[in-house]
Amino acid sequence: MNKAEDVATVVAVTIPIFGQLACTLFDSGATHSFVSFRFARKISSMPVKLELEFYVATLSGEVLNCKEVLKGCAMTIANRELGADLVIMYMYDFDVILVMD
Template sequence: MYIYGFSARVLMDSGASHSFISARFASCLDVTPDCMTYMLYVSTPTGTSMYTDSVYRSCEMSIEGISLYADLIVLPIRDFDVILGMDWLSAHCACMDCYNKTVYFCIPDGTTFLFKGDKGFSTPIISFIQASRYLEKGCEGYLAYIIDRRKEKG
């Protein structure tokens, strides 16, 4: 899934009432958040809680090549870049099949599509240009040199 063209680690969470974006991931986007007219109190499954009043309205997302939009509330989350909660899932008539790790969507214009989730975390490979943009905006970067010493069977 992509947010404004950037590859994002996204959790579709039917247990979340709202949708959220990581403050760190959001800082790498060329978009300015809005200030909500109220302070939102958010409780997490780990028992911690926090307040926020920042939201990115109508964030452009791409799923399976289809453009969709979400209002994403800023939180200092770490494990995911975006959490799509019931506000977004219900607006897009999402039906989750947890066993097969798929989500069926029927968006308001009548378009239907199926999204197949990843089986685990994988680090996406990004281009030099994307990496440069992230670094220019203050994101952390790491350079790794990897040698695969396993022998190919042939």
């Protein structure tokens, strides 16, 4: 008997977040939503320390420490205003990674 495997779905788009265009990856396999350190410095939201720091393992094998989050980041997707808490992480390929349910 064959067992179906869970496959993560990813979609890359550019969307406005806090009025700045962000190269964004929607990832059904992500556990949190993330923002790059570089992009976080461009927007007008103050980071908040996470209650518990955590580590993220990347596909390249790096393990990154996450300590801060931007709360309630406003974004427009398909003409709908949404908000997300974005954990700040050192990444370079995307400005934002959003959990996709």
